[in-house]
Amino acid sequence: MSRIVVVTSGKGGVGKTTTSAAFATGLALRGYKTAVIDFDVGLRNLDLIMGCERRVVYDFVNVINGEASLKQALIRDKRTENLHVLPASQTRDKDALTKEGVGKVINDLREDHFDFVVCDSPAGIERGAHMAMYFADDAIVVTNPEVSSVRDSDRILGLLQSKTQKAEQGDSVREHLLITRYSPSRVEAGEMLGMEDILEILAVPLIGVIPESQSVLQASNSGSPVILDKASDAGQAYDDFVRRFLGETVPHRFLDVEKKGFFKRLFG
C-alpha cells in the first residue's frame, strides 16, 4: 500500500519544497521506496533543491500527456537509494494537470510498489495546489510563525476537509502541522508567534518545528537536501519529523533559546 502525502501551505515561500526534499530523502534513507513529485507547473524548483536539475529529460506533464513513460521521467536520486524525483513541467499551460492524468500517475506509482509518494504543492489555492492534495492520505501543512501564513494554513485545512478525494468519500485526510523558520529568540522576545499560539489557533496535531537556519540556504546552494546535513539544527529537526511521521515518539527540540555558557557570553 502506497501512502500519498501532500506538502502544502497556501502561502508561498514558507518552505514546502525544502520540506518535501528533506522528507522524501528521510523516508528513503530509512529504506522506503519513495517518489517526490513537483506539482509547481511553470515554476520547477524541486529538481534544484534535490540537485538533479541537469538530469531532467521528461517531466510530469509529459507523462500525463503520454509523451513519456513514468519510468522514463522518474529521476533516480544519485545519493540516496530508493528515492525518485518527478520534475514539474515548465509549460505555461496551467490546465496541464488534469485529475485523470494525475490520478493515473499516482496509480502507476502504487502499482510500482512505492511506499510513499510526496507531493510538493505550489503556493495558492488554484489548480496545481488542488491537484497536489486531491489524492492525499496525509497532509503536511507547512506554516511559518507569521499572521498571513497561519491564516492561509487555516484556509488550506478547509480545502483538505472538502476538496479532496478522501473528503468526497466521507473520509478525511490526516493532517499534520509542521512549523518552519522558527526563531526561539524572537518568540521569547514576544516578537514572533509561539508554537503554542499557532497550535491553539489551528488545532492540528504538531509533527515538527524546524528552526530558522543558515544550513537551509547552504543546502539549497549545493543541491543537497538539508536532512543530509546531519550536523545542522534544521537537518536534525527534519530527521525528528520523519521519525515522528513513521510513528516514533520523539521529543521536540530547538524550541528554546540556546543558553550561552559563561565564556560564550563574555566573548560572544
Place this chain on the structure above:
Amino acid sequence: MAWFDYFRQGKQGSAKLAKERLQIVIAHERIDRNGPEYLPQLRRDIMSVIRKYVPITEEQVNVQFEKGTDYDVLELNIALPEREH
C-alpha cells in the same frame, strides 16, 4: 537593566496582537466556510437591496451563519451611516 526591560515591553505586544487578530479573522472565515454555499451571494443581494435606500459599504453589512443543535441561525447586522443633525 531596567532600560533593557523597558524596550522589551514595547515588543511584547506584537506577537500577542498577532494572535488576537488571527483568532478573530479565522473564526469568521470558518463560519463562512461551514455555512451554506449561497451565503456570499446572499450577502451581495442584501447589500444591493439596502443600497437602494441608504448608501452603505461592504464592512457595514455583516452576515453570519451559525450552526446550532436544533436549528441554524442566520444573523444579519447592518450598521447604518451616522445620522446628520
